[in-house]
Amino acid sequence: MPNAELVEFFDELGEKPFRARQLMQWLYQRRVLDFDAMTDLSRSLRAKLHSSACLELPAVLSRENSRDGTQKWLIDVGGGQAVEAVFIPEPNRGTLCISSQAGCAIDCAFCATGRQGFNRNLSATEILAQVLIARDAVPSEITNVVFMGMGEPLANYDNVLRAVQILVDDFGFGLSRRRVTISTSGLAPQLLRLARDCNVALAVSLHATTDALRNQLVPINRVHPIDKLLDACWQYAEVLASRQVTFEYVMLADVNDSAADARRLVSLLRGRPAKVNLIPFNPFPGVDFTCSRADVIDRFTRILRDNGIV
Structure with missing residues (x-):
């Protein structure tokens, strides 16, 4: 609580x-x-x-350790459901990626979680349990928490807000609000509410520069199209005057990675408080997409940087 x-x-x-x-x-x-x-x-x-009250943590069903120090936990949340949390170490910080739902209803075309369907929202306790489990397992400090795991955080607004309040409370985990990031697929109406309630960093899963393509990749775009979503993002940034909005863009070979896509992205974001995170696609069984080639990603990156977007 x-x-x-x-x-x-x-x-x-x-x-x-x-x-x-x-x-x-x-x-x-x-x-x-x-x-x-x-x-x-x-x-x-x-x-x-x-x-x-009960203080028992949920069971860890499995744990994976990578050579680079990345750790992944599969955590039992009951009813035959499990969620993932991932710790990513870097030289000057340790980022924990946590889940907000068991499954997801957004059904993004390139996302494995969406194929599971939506099961239920996690409680604030279940969200924070991921942090407690990871904190006791990793050798370095968790400096950043990102809601980028399973689920759409803004579709579980109240429980995510309660969890964030404890993450940033001086008597809780004591994280800076700048070190907590909520990632959304684009629930535009919730963004202004989030700015007023939460005052944390915002990441938006954009992944396309036209409504026609984004409708296919991120189906919620049919309800909240790009122009409506971006308007909400700029309002968010205006309320939190010192905040940039991060736009996530997964690189899909021959789908959204052309020079024309990069130039359209520049047009959408130029002059705005925005930065872009290009994400190499990680294939999974049953998906037809592949990751863009390294030289294509480099070209895309250069176009953004040449136009002042990093």
């Missing part, structure tokens, strides 16, 4: 508001998941907590 909800919870138990801060510090800073080990809580309060 975020601090405000914990205050209400402790009030119902007949306890003072400061107990919320104490519990958050035990859970998120001291990494203690046993009420009996929380020594500055009275025995009577610990008994109340035992009878009204």
Whole structure:
């Protein structure tokens, strides 16, 4: 629970508001998941907590370790469903990619998760459990958290917001808002609400420069087309005056990687608070797409950089 909800919870138990801060510090800073080990809580309060709450983390079904230090967990969320979390180490930071839903209803043409269909939203507790599991397993600090795993975060708005509130709370994980990123496939109406409620970094899965192509790659574009989506992005950036919007663009061979595509992308973003993240496509069984060649990605990158977009 975020601090405000914990205050209400402790009030119902007949306890003072400061107990919320104490519990958050035990859970998120001291990494203690046993009420009996929380020594500055009275025995009577610990008994109340035992009878009204559970601190057990979900089971890790599998864990993969790569040579570059990347780690991936498959986490059981019950009902036969599992979600992924991925830790990506870099020289000056460690980024954890987490899921917000079991499955996804957006059904992007190049995404393996979409082929599973949508099962359910994750609770804030299930979202944060991914962070707790990863934090205790990786050798370096988690400095950044990105909602870029399974699911569409803005379709699970309330639970994602509650999780973010704990991620950035000084008594929670204590992350800077600039180090928390929410990635969306394009739920345009939610973006202004997000700017007012959350004040975190925004990434948008664009992947195409025309509605005709984006309708095929990201079907939600039929509801929220590119011009409507970009208008919402610029409003987001205006509310958060110091923020750039990151546009994610997966590189699909002979689909969206031409020089003309790059020039159209420049036209869409030139003069705006925007940057582009080009993502090499990672093929999976049953998909017809392939990744753009390295020289094609280089050409695309040069066109963007030559026009002031990085």
